[in-house]
Amino acid sequence: MAGVTRTVAVYSLGGTIAMTTDPATGGVVPALSAHDLLAAVPGLDGHGIDLRVHDFRRVPGASLTFDDLTELGTEIDKVLDGGDVDGIVITQGTDTIEETAFFLDLRHGHNQPVIVTGAMRNPTMAGPDGPANLYAAVVAAADPQLRGAGVLVVLNDEIHAARHVRKSHTTSPAAFASPGAGPIGRIAEDRVRLASPLPDRLGPLAPAVRDPRVGLYTVSLGDDGTLLEAWSGQCDGLVVAAFGVGHVPQRLVESLERLAVRVPVVLASRIGNGPVLTRTYGFPGSEKDLISRGLIPAGDLGPYQARLLLQALLAQDVARESIAEKFAVFAR
Template sequence: MTEQPTAVLMLSLGGTIAMTGGAGGVVPTLTAEDLIAAVPGAADTGIDVQVQTFCQLPSASLRLDDLTALAALIAERTTTGDVDGVVITQGTDTIEETAYLLDLLHGGDAPIVVTGAMRNPTQAGADGPANVLAAIHTAASPTARGLGALVVFADEIHAARYVRKTHSTSGGTFRSPNAGPLGRVVEGAVRLLAYPPHRLTVPLAAVTRTPRVGLHTVTVGDDGALLAGAENLDGLVVAGFGVGHVPQLLINQLTALAATIPVVLTSRIGAGPVLEATYAFPGSESDLRQRGLIGAGFLDSYKARILLHTLLAAGADHDIIAAGFAAAGGTGEPAHWPWAQHP
């Protein structure tokens, strides 16, 4: 009997990778069919690549509802056995957020691989075709099964929970400061050098609302004026100085907010954890935690916002949110995750 080829679904969302010349600059116009047609060697992989244009937007205009609908489509196609893996092409501006949301909402084993381009197709050295080919190889690889959502860029494979965009124009923009890449695509094969310690997912069926979650980055001399109205949010992430410090002028506001909505404390640095009990001055990490703020551990502010959004969307209360951040942020036990963790 002839073995069926591995099937990969490629969903295009727009972004730089799909842009062509327009009045005054490039705009997203290329379809998924256009993108796969521009990949040298795609037809020689033996992989059955099915394509679909999900939307054609710059990634700055993607909404969380769009991404939840995308996660539902992925679940539908992967649970029926139609496809073995999924490739998402999109703009790089929000890849680190999109990938983490998909990671949280994907309970299956099929790899979800997110990629894009830093150079659009009209530029010399456009990197989109190479990134798409590496993403297809990764999505089709049995080695990548069970790893959740991944970001593949410049032949590096990154876990969605760790990866960040670190440079506004460089082709090597995606890095995982706290963990490093999981591996690389070499000669079309996935070579893993590290594995995430566990997977934590939220059942897609539990997501029943679209909460409003804010992000406030503290700065020198911050007097809290930009926090006005934050009490009308469903949740707030605060990106503090260093290991989780804020100006003393913000203490009363944050204390009052934490009494009514979940307020999560992160670091604005983007690498390293928020501490728990090293400093004790007013506005320090230990002072803020005593006032009800929830530490994000190793999660940066953008990942923390995505996690808080997802937990609130699933109806989690303050205690469940705190347990979720301890598990996902690396400061608590994965067993304390509110839902049964992925095996």
Template sequence: MSDSTRETHLSAPADRSRRVVVFGLGGTIAMTADATGGVVPALSAADLVAAVPGLADTGIEVRVEDFRRVPGASLTIDDLAALAEAIAETLDGGIDGVVVTQGTDTIEETAYLLDLAHAGQQPIVVTGAMRNPTMAGADGPANLLAAVQVAAAPEARGLGTLVVLADEIHAAARVRKTHSTSTAAFRSPDGGPLGHVVEGAARILNRPRHRVTVPAPPPGRTVEVAVLTMTLGDSGVLLDGVADRLDGLVVAGFGVGHVPAGLVARLAELAAAMPVVLASRTGAGSVLAATYGFAGSESDLLARGLIPAGFLDPLKARVLLHRLLALGVDPAEIRAVFGTASGHA
């Protein structure tokens, strides 16, 4: 694992144009209507690039890779592992940056997984669309244009994986999808966007102090990590039997990291058998560590062995825990990595 601030900004040599590769995975941005009238992924990466007004005028050389054509909800961790490997090979070829187009359903998770896997300087930019190409005001072409411009921008180097929609530039570790249909669905509640695309240029306003990268796990290792969201009057029935079926668990607790008192003993038993991460279901803010002291409070749960997720939301905490478990990292190092990734160390 690595933890560093990257501040190097290198421009493309003056004797060549900037080069970006677009990997198409499908999703709403690539959908057209089928015989039933519903939209399905059908457009290739080349189709998407060809439909972007003004892209040819940027002077950016764009190559395309038609990697998958599936809805965002059907992407798998294996798909993303293969994509990360393909991106790494592409970037080794002197490319200035990469764009990934996909369904917005899972962008906040896939972008973070790609961010964990990417230790290079070139930006990886993930984008999509909230309105499919058959709708008035389809946002796919504008989002793709902005994503290509950011991927080619020297200012975006060293920022890892970014999410670009609606001319906003978000860090993969912060961004969340906060609305089911709005074109302004993507927000970074903790810290805000890193910048904006203005007149075709990436304007970076703030830079994260650090980010965490995790080496690729060996192939063929199967890991199961679940997210359990606490609800009013939760009886804990979903905890029954999970010790034999999961390798790790993320608990999306109330508020700053609370659960019903009746669940404490079972969670403590699970934490003794597997890594159990405590996150907040609220969508913004950090899990606390030492404010409340009642049974089921954050301090109670952490004292019983749960791992604080800090500012990581439950979905990103699951992605990080899954990758660490797949790598075979021991519990002490898992706790240390979460301390860094969570923004608390």
């Protein structure tokens, strides 16, 4: 890309990548601006990339909200509608990267890629990974090969699709992976090297018309259903993170069936790697039994992504039949 001027807009939201020590507590807190982050990245000069920098939030990843992301998405749309920006980079805390990337991907309707990155080691530590991750994210955002790819996650020189990426370790710089799919590419010698085709995407969803509450219920050994019953009347939709390929204890079946009559209930797997099946097991509480009782299979979406998709669809007042059709896209 040397000699070619390309434009990348950078939005900083805070997170570990932007943290320094707070004298009052001795712990690290979000404090660095987007300009501070870029100043710590060597080697970006000479790539022919014009950077437009936006300080958007300075919060931990765990404190980001739907409102924050909706506002960010609106700002990104305005910038990309202008037509003179080739890609977007978002820096944020890694706690919620897999969710924010999918949330934004469901709403992203432009060809320019949006790259989400962060850091596992804060700038006060030996060998902070933030500068390298930000460098790779800018390179990826500027690369024409990623046009049409939607929202991607770039850390550790790997490029992951929003629908597959997971945070798989609490501290490792190699924490991000795409179980069952692998990264779609890598950054090497200052360019994108694709390893697979660009990901299939659902396509941009329409703006929200309401603010639904969607719950996430994780099934566990010895579950007697008491906490499941507590969701009745408290949510507009529910995602069940079930055992294995989509199984729950038999004593939960009637409660789930009653709940599925009132609100959409999506059946996901708590494993986070592999699909929910639809027609293999037939015992009470199996995936086939639960689907026959009205639950909607999540395909290969993990429970966190399934919750975000269900929330986005309910926010549009999408009919139950259409909700099942949308989830079926992720069963392919």
